[in-house]
Amino acid sequence: MSKIVVVGGGAAGLELVTHLGKSFARNNQHQVVLVEPASHHYWKPRLHEIAAGTFDDELDAVSYLQHAYCNHYQYIQASMNSLDRQAKTIEIRDAQGELSQVEYDYLVIAVGAVSNDFKTQGVSEHCLFLDSASQAKQAWEQINPLLKTKGEHHISIVGAGATGVELAAELAKVSAKLERYREDTKLNISLIEAADRVLPAGPKSMSAKVESALEKLGVNVRTDLRIQRAQDGKLVTASGEIITSDLQIWAAGIKCADWLTQLDGLDTNRINQLKVDATLQTTRDDAIFVIGDSAECPQPDGSFVPPRAQAANQAAGHLAVQLKRLLKGKAIKPFVFHDGGMLVAIGHDYAVGTLMNNKLVLRGRLVRNLYDTIFRLHQRILFGWGRVTALVVLKRVKGSLNPFYKHNIS
Ligand SMILES: Cc1cc2nc3c(=O)[nH]c(=O)nc-3n(C[C@H](O)[C@H](O)[C@H](O)COP(=O)(O)OP(=O)(O)OC[C@H]3O[C@@H](n4cnc5c(N)ncnc54)[C@H](O)[C@@H]3O)c2cc1C
Incomplete structure (x- = not known):
């Protein structure tokens, strides 16, 4: 054994x-x-x-x-x-x-x-991260009070890879949905990227579609902007610009x-x-x-x-x-990765993705369903199809009965 x-x-x-x-x-x-x-x-x-x-x-x-x-x-x-x-x-x-x-x-x-702070001064002390569930919960504990407080609040997200893009879109959607119930609270989201486009690791055509989807959601996308230093409530760029925010989240590099x-x-x-x-x-x-x-x-x-x-x-x-x-005493074979394309969620009902070696860029609700399928395939390995089907049905039912934003609106 x-x-x-x-x-x-x-x-x-x-x-x-x-x-x-x-x-x-x-x-x-x-x-x-x-x-x-x-x-x-x-x-x-x-x-x-x-x-x-x-x-x-x-x-x-x-x-x-x-x-x-x-x-x-x-x-x-x-x-x-x-x-x-x-x-x-x-x-x-x-x-x-x-x-x-x-x-x-x-x-x-x-x-x-x-995520990689590239040894940028002040980042570990003054930015939140999204590398584990406990860090994500800490971020929510700071975002939730903003959503309950009257006025406009500013959140800066550094790094426009999949993590930064998906977080910016999700927060913008939450803010927009909450505005239906309460008009006087709003999150202003800035997504800051040092490269000249969002999703720099993906194809250019995908970046353009993602950027336009983010802008439609009201996200302020700022590319070609390198953060040199983080301070309490402030990000200082290489050119000396100071970006002030209520919260700063670092989602750059790995x-x-x-x-x-x-x-x-x-x-x-x-x-x-x-x-x-x-x-x-x-x-x-x-x-x-x-x-x-x-x-x-x-x-x-x-x-x-x-x-x-x-x-x-x-x-x-x-x-x-x-x-x-x-x-069993047999020789082992090499691992070859088969790239099935890249998918990025822009909120709960829209996604942008590439297929066929990045030749085809697709977007929309169907692509969002495909994005969900990847998670469901992970769950299928963990639980089998029976339980995954039950989870999908339960989620649909809960989704139709409960608000999009899961936490108390008070
Ligand atoms: C917010 C976010 C969005 C993302 N979106 C996408 C996306 O859209 N598409 C995509 O392809 N990828 C995405 N990624 C990247 C993707 O999640 C990772 O590539 C993937 O999870 C890597 O899997 P892994 O098993 O190597 O590591 P992980 O899934 O990170 O698992 C590592 C595990 O190791 C445990 N661990 C850590 N240290 C120790 C230790 N010392 N001892 C024992 N255990 C330890 C951790 O608790 C964790 O459970 C995203 C990542 C983030 C953070």
């Missing part, structure tokens, strides 16, 4: 333990362990909905404890700290700060990435946690991603795999797998199959 330890239960890690737990449950073939500090799983591309008060916790959050029980893996609520490759152990810290060791035969690291650079000699790149071969095994140790945003994985054309939810899901599915092969 082998012990597979997966660290991080996000888009990649949770799908992997689900596949492995189900595969190995019969006859207790192999042991599968998930190490994850949070108690509940939230699909990261929906964190902006938590920050905007439109996320449905009841239907869309997953309890690790319950999921582990139903899918035959062990869940340890703790964070990984360090690694001893010789002893094949990781050190973990639980919520009380207690340290302990977990042994492994195969280790999979899937701890994701966070990097991985610093502790990944101290993992017993494993190789990392300049944004702290662990370097792996095409088989997803680290360049220095074949018993350690890395998937999702925390991996720098080469592709046949010389590029690297992008840090996207779709890539994390594909890598998890691929590795589940390869680990089964490995445990």
Whole structure:
């Protein structure tokens, strides 16, 4: 019997333990362990909905404890700290700060990435982030009082990648919907981007459509604007302009946690991603795999797998199959990412997306349904189609009965 330890239960890690737990449950073939500090799983591309008060916790959050029980893996609520490759152990810290060791035969690291402040002065002290559900909840705790207070309030979002765009659109929609009930409260949203267009990693035609959709929602899109310093309620640009706001949210760039650079000699790149071969095994140790945003994985054309939810899901599915092969003594195959295009939600009833290698840019309500399908596919792996269908129906019913904005309007 082998012990597979997966660290991080996000888009990649949770799908992997689900596949492995189900595969190995019969006859207790192999042991599968998930190490994850949070108690509940939230699909990261929906964190902006938590920050905007439109996320449905009841239907869309997953309890690790319950999921582990139903899918035959062990869940340890703790964070990984360090690694001893010789002893094949990781050190973990639980919520009380207690340290302990977990042994492994195969280790999979899937701890994701966070936004990158590029060491910009004052950002960590004066900006909110959207890298975890707890940070998204903190953001909501500060946005909600603004929505309840008379007057115009200003929110600046730095970084017009998928996170920044989706958050700006969601907040603008919430503000517009609330104005129906109460005319004297308004959020003014500025979306600030250092590149010359929103979604700089996507095709230009998509950027233009997204920018025009944001402007229709009243979002003030400002490109070619680099933030040099953040202060209390102020962002200072490279040209000296001062942008004042009630709240500032940093959603630019990505990097991985610093502790990944101290993992017993494993190789990392300049944004702290662990370097792996095409088989997803680290360049220095074949018993350690890395998937999702925390991996720098080469592709046949010389590029690297992008840090996207779709890539994390594909890598998890691929590795589940390869680990089964490995445990049967068979050779494992390289991971090749198939880019199904990019989709960005602009509120709850509109999205813009690319298909056919970015040749086709689509927008509208149907594209928004396609965007939802990606989340539903993630849920299908976690729960199966039966429960996903029930969740979709329940959501429709709740949506038609409840206000769009989930929290008390007073
Ligand atoms: C607001 C937002 C919107 C986004 N929108 C899109 C989008 O529209 N399309 C798209 O493709 N991508 C989008 N992304 C990116 C996408 O969410 C990520 O690419 C994807 O979640 C990566 O999956 P992952 O499993 O590598 O990491 P994650 O999903 O981030 O999961 C990492 C897990 O590791 C856990 N962890 C962290 N540190 C430790 C530790 N020390 N020990 C144990 N566990 C640890 C975390 O708690 C977390 O559960 C968005 C991201 C954000 C934040």
